[in-house]
Amino acid sequence: MSTAVTERALPAETRQRRSSNAGDTAVEVTSHVLLILWSVIVIVPFLWVLLSSFKTTREILGSPFSLPAHWKFDNYVNAWTDAGIGRFFFNTVIVVGASLFLVMLLGAMCAYVLARFEFPGRRLIYNSMLAGLTFPIFLVIVPLFFVLKNIGLINTLPGLILTYVAFALPFTVFFLHAFFRSLPQDVYEAATIDGASEWRAFFSIMLPMAGPGMASVAIFNFLGLWNQFLLPVALNTNQDNYVLTQGMASFASQAGYSVDFGALFAAVVMTVLPVLVVYLIFQRRLSGSVARGTFR
Amino acid sequence: MAVFLGLPLVIFLLFVVWPVLQALYYSMTDWSGFSASMNFTGLDNYRKLAQDDIFLHAVRNNIELAIVVPLVTIVAALAIAIVVTVGGPSNGTIRGIRGAGAYRVVSFFPYAVPAIVIGLIWAQVYDPAAGLLNGVLTKSGLSGFKDFAWLGEVKTAMPASMFVMIWASIGFYTVLFVAAIKGIPAEIYESARLDGAGRFRTSWSITVPLIRDNVQTAYIYIGILALDAFVYMQAMNSGGGPNNTTLTMSQYLLTTAFKKGQFGYATAMGVTLAVITLAFAVLVFLINYLTGGRDERRVRR
Numbered sequence: 001m002s003t004a005v006t007e008r009a010l011p012a013e014t015r016q017r018r019s020s021n022a023g024d025t026a027v028e029v030t031s032h033v034l035l036i037l038w039s040v041i042v043i044v045p046f047l048w049v050l051l052s053s054f055k056t057t058r059e060i061l062g063s064p065f066s067l068p069a070h071w072k073f074d075n076y077v078n079a080w081t082d083a084g085i086g087r088f089f090f091n092t093v094i095v096v097g098a099s100l101f102l103v104m105l106l107g108a109m110c111a112y113v114l115a116r117f118e119f120p121g122r123r124l125i126y127n128s129m130l131a132g133l134t135f136p137i138f139l140v141i142v143p144l145f146f147v148l149k150n151i152g153l154i155n156t157l158p159g160l161i162l163t164y165v166a167f168a169l170p171f172t173v174f175f176l177h178a179f180f181r182s183l184p185q186d187v188y189e190a191a192t193i194d195g196a197s198e199w200r201a202f203f204s205i206m207l208p209m210a211g212p213g214m215a216s217v218a219i220f221n222f223l224g225l226w227n228q229f230l231l232p233v234a235l236n237t238n239q240d241n242y243v244l245t246q247g248m249a250s251f252a253s254q255a256g257y258s259v260d261f262g263a264l265f266a267a268v269v270m271t272v273l274p275v276l277v278v279y280l281i282f283q284r285r286l287s288g289s290v291a292r293g294t295f296r
Numbered sequence: 297m298a299v300f301l302g303l304p305l306v307i308f309l310l311f312v313v314w315p316v317l318q319a320l321y322y323s324m325t326d327w328s329g330f331s332a333s334m335n336f337t338g339l340d341n342y343r344k345l346a347q348d349d350i351f352l353h354a355v356r357n358n359i360e361l362a363i364v365v366p367l368v369t370i371v372a373a374l375a376i377a378i379v380v381t382v383g384g385p386s387n388g389t390i391r392g393i394r395g396a397g398a399y400r401v402v403s404f405f406p407y408a409v410p411a412i413v414i415g416l417i418w419a420q421v422y423d424p425a426a427g428l429l430n431g432v433l434t435k436s437g438l439s440g441f442k443d444f445a446w447l448g449e450v451k452t453a454m455p456a457s458m459f460v461m462i463w464a465s466i467g468f469y470t471v472l473f474v475a476a477i478k479g480i481p482a483e484i485y486e487s488a489r490l491d492g493a494g495r496f497r498t499s500w501s502i503t504v505p506l507i508r509d510n511v512q513t514a515y516i517y518i519g520i521l522a523l524d525a526f527v528y529m530q531a532m533n534s535g536g537g538p539n540n541t542t543l544t545m546s547q548y549l550l551t552t553a554f555k556k557g558q559f560g561y562a563t564a565m566g567v568t569l570a571v572i573t574l575a576f577a578v579l580v581f582l583i584n585y586l587t588g589g590r591d592e593r594r595v596r597r
Contacts, residue, residue, distance in 0.1 A: 024385045027495060031379045031393050038376070039402045041463070045417050048428045052420075064431035110304035125305065132312050136524060136573055138546050139566040140315035142553050143322060147315055166311030169304060202300070227410040229527045234550065245412045249531065252416050265420070271413050279408040283401055 046272065053265035060261045075266035079251075083260075085267045087240070088247030095157055095243055096225045099164035104218055106165065107172030108210065112202060114173065115180035116188070126177070132170035141234050148235055155238040163231055168221050179213030180206065219282060226275070244271060323564040328557050341564035351565065354536075354545045355572070357454070358523050361544075362576060364458055366518035369465045370511060376403065376466070377473035378499050382485060386495075390485045400474065404467035411464065415531020418460045422446040422532070453537040461528050465521070469514050476507040505588075512584045516577050523573050526550075545569050 052060055053075055054068040080086040114126050144163065145154065153159030183206065191201045207214075232246045242250065248271060252264060323341055327334040345351050380396035406414060421428045424445040433441040446456040480503070488498050504511070526546035529537075536543030545565060553562035 021386060027383065028385075028393055031383060032395070035376065035379070035395075035399045038466075039399060042402055042406065042467075045421050045428065048421070049417055061426045064426055064428050065435075106304040106307065109300040113301040125301075128313065129308070132308065134520075134573070134577070135312070135316060136520070136566075136570055138524070138526075138549055139319050139570040140312065141550075142559050142563045142566065143315035143318035144311065145553075147310065147318075162307060163311055166307045169308050170312075173304070198300075223408060227412075229410070229412050229530075230546075233530075234554065245410050248410075248416060249412050252419070252531070253534065261420075261426075264416070268413055268417060272409055275408045275410075276405070279405060283404065 049265050049268050049272075053262065053269045055262055055265075057261045060265070075262040076270065078260065079263040079267040079270065083251050083263055083267060084239075084242070084247060085244070085251070085270060088242045088244045089270075091157065091241060092226065092244040095160050095164065096222065099161045099168065099225055100218065100221055102161070103165045103168040103172055103221060104214060107169055107217075108176055108207060108214065109202070110169070111173045111176035112180050112206060115177045116185075116206075126173075129170045129173050133174060137167065137230055141230070145235060155236055155241060157236075157241055160232060160236050160241070160243070163235060164225050164228065167231070168225060171224075172217055172221060175217050176210065176213055179210045183209050319563050319566055322560050323567045325560040327560040327563075334560070337560070341561050342568070344561065345564055345568060350540060350543070351545070351548060353540050354543045354548045355568075357541070357543060358525065358545050358572070360454065361458065361461070361522035361525055362519045365461050365465070365522040366515045368458075369462050369469055369518050370514055372462070373466050373469035373514075374473055374504070374511070376470045377477055378503055380470075381474055381477045382498070382503065383495065386489065390482045390489075400467075400470065402467075404471050406464045407468040409464075411527040412531050414460065414464050415528045418463075419447065419532045422456055424448070447532055447542075448538055450538045450541050453533065453541045457528060457532055457537075457542050460532065461522065461525065464528075465518055469518070472510060472514060473507060476510040477503060480506050508584070512580060515580050519576050519580065520573055523569065523576060545572075 048064070051067070052064075054071050054073075055066070055075075056068070059066055059068060114122060148154040148159045148163070151159075153162065187205060187209070188201055191205050196205070227245060228243075229245045229249070232243045233249070236242070236246070239250075248267060251267060324336060324338055325334045326337050326340075376399070380392040380399060382390055382392060384391040384393050420426075424430060424443045427446075429446065430441050430444055433444075444452075446452050484502060484506075485498065488502055493501070524546055525544045529542050529544050529547055533542045534547075536547060546569070549562050549565040549569070552558050552565065
């Protein structure tokens, strides 16, 4: 690690050296121009949505650049109550919260057993999990619909939660497996010699030791589940149980007729804002997780 | 211990493995879902698929997506990653340009936004009359773009949709590549510099070969995303676009299953999609292997 390339430069040193090399300056200026241009292309659509969310539908259709005549939160109120974004938001919190908790718990247990114990069929289970990681959900969407229908969980939040757990499980097991394997065996042995049961050894010793791995996987699962769209669209068609992504899509297609663009933009802002806050708080950790997750 | 493994396994078997097995069987029936009658029809569904013009069009669209989207995303992400890690001044420590962290934070952000919301935002940006894009273009004197329907014209619907997927993916893969490049020992860059290698030469002969495996992984990930593409297309053109130019297999599958009730036929599409995805991954591995991935981890001379 000590020899790795450093990203940050020392400002004073840079300033002094820059004047010495015309080629460097040219490359640096070009890079900055292109990167700034790209940043603008990334940021401006979000800012435009924010601006439009305060405009009336009339103003939005009038000109894309005009400022709202009155800075009011009417659109937000309309989106939250009339369009049901508030309700979808709470559904999403329940579904994502419950499935995240379950998948982390079950995934950790499964990965732990697969990583620490030898038994017949271990490789088969691990490999089928690995295969589950690559199957497109579209392959199973139709049978899945009828599985849920037959056990009476179609169009219900518990049904959606169980499905989320099942489809986040392979990823969770795959990455936690690597973490549990890297934990030292002797700590576990010491615990069992001291008389800890299997359950206790797992929950009070092995699980806390896998903490950093759990955190990375949890962040990815959170984003993946929060953004999930296909599963709810196919398996959760009762409007009262809509999750946020699904509600947004249906709201947008309704807006095509009743044309409440102002509320649509407000709904987009309300969906993006929580993610933006979480992102700005965790962005270091998230970037680190991407790196760790892929290169371990 | 049995509980530890058993509980997750039951969920996995019931909601993933069992539906996969069922899918293989249903794809060979004429099942309509709600009626009890179901006839085994062998490979009839697959034969029908091979002659279904709409489905073949969707397959072509998906293949186009799986070629263009990963290629552009990876080239752009690699360029950014190289610039922010090793593109800095050619003397002193090996480092990136100034402000590297800020660029990374900005370009990674779309990854955190739900894909459906990204699609909806861009559908508004592309809006013919009130959209941001046409507003900017007409303001800057290109009045020909007044009321131009980016997502409604056969020529532009696909490229415009591709751009959105690329826009959404670049940041994530930049971070991936940045991490990979940071794992390369700085001495390699220092000796290349002493040998007189310039930036482009260093990037092409040292950086790219050394992170080859990561590029391969990224290509497969984005390719799978492009073979699906459901969310983005559903947000921008839920009907499949002008003359089905942006219709994807996934969209056609869902319509066939849940709107037309042809569940057997739709499942056959699902199986086809899975086979194409698998073939794509194998192809990427093969190309990487044949073009010299064998001697990965060795710096090319």
